[in-house]
Amino acid sequence: MNEIINYFSSIPSSHRSIILVGGITLFWLIENAYPLFNFKxxxxxxxxxxxxxxxxxxxxxxxxxxxxxxxxxxxxxxxFGILQWLPQMSIWxxxxxxxxxxxxxxxxxxxxxxxxxxxxxxxxxxxxxxTWIDTTTANRHHPGESIxxxxxxxxxxxxxxxxxxxxxxxxxxxxxxxQFNHANISLPKKMDTIMSYFIVSPDMHKVHHHHVxxxxxxxxxxxxxxWDRMFGTFMTLPREKIIYGVDTHPxxxxxxxxxxxxxxxxxxxx
Numbered sequence: 491m492n493e494i495i496n497y498f499s500s501i502p503s504s505h506r507s508i509i510l511v512g513g514i515t516l517f518w519l520i521e522n523a524y525p526l527f528n529f530k531x532x533x534x535x536x537x538x539x540x541x542x543x544x545x546x547x548x549x550x551x552x553x554x555x556x557x558x559x560x561x562x563x564x565x566x567x568x569x570f571g572i573l574q575w576l577p578q579m580s581i582w583x584x585x586x587x588x589x590x591x592x593x594x595x596x597x598x599x600x601x602x603x604x605x606x607x608x609x610x611x612x613x614x615x616x617x618x619x620x621t622w623i624d625t626t627t628a629n630r631h632h633p634g635e636s637i638x639x640x641x642x643x644x645x646x647x648x649x650x651x652x653x654x655x656x657x658x659x660x661x662x663x664x665x666x667x668x669q670f671n672h673a674n675i676s677l678p679k680k681m682d683t684i685m686s687y688f689i690v691s692p693d694m695h696k697v698h699h700h701h702v703x704x705x706x707x708x709x710x711x712x713x714x715x716x717w718d719r720m721f722g723t724f725m726t727l728p729r730e731k732i733i734y735g736v737d738t739h740p741x742x743x744x745x746x747x748x749x750x751x752x753x754x755x756x757x758x759x760x
Contacts, residue, residue, distance in 0.1 A: 491581045498662070499655040503552075506662065510544075513666045517625035517673040526676040526692070526729065529622045539748055540626035543616070547629050550636040554644075561647045562654040571651015585659070588652055590714060592660040595646030597712035600639050602723070605707050610638060612755040618706065619745035619754075621735040623699050628668040634755055667713040671695035679729075690715050697727045701735040 565571045573588050604614040613635040620627045631639065647657055671690045685691040690711045698709040708725035711718045718724040735745070744750050 491585070494659070495581075495655050498658040501658050501662075506658075507548075509662050510548075510665055513669040514625055514628075517669050517675065521624055521674040524676050526674050526696075529624075529674070531622045533624075536622055536624075536746070537626045539746065539751070540620070540630045542748060543631055543633075544626070544629035546633045547631050547636045550633060551640060554637075554640050557640075557644055558647055558657055559654055561644055562652060562657055565648065565651040566653050569651075571649060573653075573656075574651035585656060588650060588656045589660055589663065590716070591650045592643075592646050592652060592657070593664070593711070593713045594717055595649065596639070596643040596660070597664065598710050598717040598721075599646075600642035601710040601712070603642075604635070604638065605710070610635075613638060615736065615739065616745075616751050616754055618699065618736040619739050619751065620699075621742070621745065623672055623674060623696065623734050625669045625673040628665075628672040632752065632755060664712055671712070686715050688715060689713060690718075693729055694724075694726075696729060696732050696734075697725055699732070699734050700727055701733045701737050706736065 565574060569575075572591060573584065576584070576587070601614075604610040613632045616632045616635070617627070617630050620630055643657075646652070652660075667690065671692050672695065673692060675692055677685075677692060679693070682691045682693040686694040690709070690713065694709050694715060697705050700706060705725055705727055708723050709718050710723055715724070739745060739754075744754075
């Protein structure tokens with residue numbers, strides 16, 4: 491564990507980029523070999539839009555990263571936050587608790603709030619307009635949403651009192667988890683079900699991308715499935731019945747036009 495702590499305490503930006511690109515490449519290859527749905531779409535064109543939003547997410551997080559560093563250092567130096575107040579324990583248990591709490595605030599909570607607050611939903615909507623969910627969809631977030639998610643992450647780091655190595659570890663796992671549960675891959679149903687008791691599996695997250703309520707307002711988690719099960723937001727739907735997209739924006743041209751996607755949060759709701 492000390493090796494992990496040392497690595498993530500000073501993980502180079504290039505390594506974080508490798509994790510991002512490597513994950514997309516891996517799941518891209520797997521979903522091509524074992525697709526859940528055989529989409530009739532221009533895969534590279536679709537990927538181009540989503541990669542653009544991935545790059546804007548990277549830029550936002552890079553520009554604001556110093557805030558996380560300052561907050562994490564403040565928490566450790568001033569013994570502030572949940573992790574700082576816990577008694578001595580195994581470093582493995584300490585890391586697991588930290589990851590669970592970061593996932594609760596920086597993934598589950600912000601996701602839930604984005605669905606419940608209208609102005610935030612208008613930014614998050616871009617993610618749901620994708621009707622061809624694959625691994626590139628994972629970071630299809632409007633730049634405005636990237637700032638919203640960063641704000642919750644920063645709040646989470648402060649409340650939890652997370653050291654920076656744990657933040658970097660969480661972010662790395664979160665990227666891979668999101669790429670995995672968005673990937674257009676077909677796992678054996680039994681395997682997927684068993685997996686969903688512990689982490690957010692592909693089938694579990696695909697339910698969240700079903701085009702109508704109440705399924706859209708379910709399964710908010712990213713890494714761990716415990717929060718959806720604990721707070722009553724867990725739902726299931728046979729994969730054969732899932733229809734991607736969002737019923738308020740059914741026009742294919744709209745959600746495959748980059749300029750329009752960028753403007754959606756500022757358009758008058760219909």
